[in-house]
Amino acid sequence: LYAFPLAITCRKQDGGQAGIHECLRYAGPVPALTQACQIPCQDDCQFTSWSKFSSCNGDCGAVRTRKRTIVGKSKKKEKCKNSHFYPLIETQYCPCDKYNAQPVGNWSDCILPEGKVEVLLGMKVQGDIKECGQGYRYQAMACYDQNGRLVETSRCNSHGNPIFLQCYTFAVFDGGAKMHMHILSEWREMKAYRSVF
Structure with missing residues (x-):
């Protein structure tokens, strides 16, 4: 029994190189770095070749099987009859066209649509105009x-598009020295310069 090392690379959907941190974040656990294989010895158990896999009925979650049998003198060897080490039947899930979209990461900040922005009294805060109004978080x-593997988002159709939530931002001034931005029920304190009107 030998173990051969495998090379693992992280690729984007377009085939370009991606950082390993992206694969670890979105693609699940790293595959095994070694894969067991066996070079037959003279006294090893002998079997027929595996049959073709049985057909699938189209249902997700269905399994298909393939078989093999013990041949020759191996039929008389007890170790060859051990199905844990020498299985005679293999099963695998049938291909499935059902995919599941799951949210990833945090919600974005509240993004206001163009043309729907109200400027707060023309006030500039650290060089930026602070805006408020109704927008969306993404x-x-x-x-x-079905096996929990990351696939192209196009397979989830519209369910793979970003989801959004309506939000409203507004500002409250505390003595002109501090400003609080409100996004839904989330408060963040921001330093602001005193405004002179």
Whole structure:
């Protein structure tokens, strides 16, 4: 029994190189770095070749099987009859066209649509005009197959698009020295310069 090392690379959907942190974040656990294999010895158990897998009925979650049998003198060897080490039947899930979209990461800040922005009294805060009004927060979606593997978002159709939530931002001034931005029920304190009107 030998173990051969495997090379693992992280790729984007377009085939380009990606950082390993992206794969670890979105694609699940790293595959095994070694894979067991066996070079037959003279006294090893002998079997027929595996049959073709049985057909699938199209249902997600269905399994298909393939078989093999013990041949020759191996039929008389007890170790060859041990199905844990020498299985005679293999099963695998049938291909499935059902995919599951799951949210990934945090919600974005409240983003106001163009043309719907109210400027707060023309006040400048650290060089930026602070805006308020009704907008949307977004969250990315990832698409997974029935085995929990990350697949192209297009397979989830519209369910793979980012999801959004309506939000409203407004500002409250505390003595002109501090400003609080409100996004839904989330408060963040921001330092502001005193405004002179």
